[in-house]
Amino acid sequence: MTLERRNGRLYYYRSVRDGEKVRKVYVGAGEVARICYETDMLRRTDRRAHQERERTELERLEGLVALVEEFSGAAKVLVIAHLVDAVYRKRKGEWRRARSA
């Protein structure tokens, strides 16, 4: 988004992605340029704030998952150790008692 001043007059262009290229599209001049620019800026700020809120929310959810992860991982190791100690073996994803037991 660019607001340009040429010969004392405002010109507003939006940047539009067209495949790999970015094109400058003329929006308007004078008062229209200023109003469109400010509206776009408000929308952009609002969108960024919304994205930031989403990011924070996801981090919060992941933080809650991490609370359970720590001891859950420990439990998993202990279960496997007990199973192996009791001569169990994992075969095709299933724990089975080994023949030698």
Added chain:
Amino acid sequence: MPGALELSEDARGRLTELRALSEKAEAGDKEARKELRRLLRASSPEVIAEASHIARRAEWILVKTISAGKPLMQEALQERMHQMRAEIAGENPTPLEVLLTERVVAGWLLVEVLEGLIAAQYQRDVTAHRVAPTYVIQQSRIVESATRRYLAAIRELARVRKLQSGAPVQVNTQVNILRG
């Protein structure tokens, strides 16, 4: 948030050792099996106690998060978890069963908390903003992964019981997808 909810260096070290020995023993290393047995007897109770303690603290944080300062809801959730623990652990549970019970209860609570927070957020945000599909996908992944771990925790508890009783056991897990 975690910080105080992390296992001690000592416990982590023992777990790493147990994992390595389990792998070797499973591959047929007899010395590793002996060492695994020795280490299990020596350090398992302490590690289990530490992990159980962390589990309780994690559950407390989850309860506080979802009850959002409402004492009645906090009480109700704690009572529900108390009942769940009693039902799942049964009479005279071994320390490992206690830890696995905590894991099941925490897993259940985590899924409830995640679903509750997401539902509340949608009620708040959907009318005001368009929710990005990538965001919805990420949220779904988090809940899905928590649900999967919860079900795995139930299966693992059943496995340990089977191992301890020596009797065959069938594991049925029910997932309630729709809520009334």
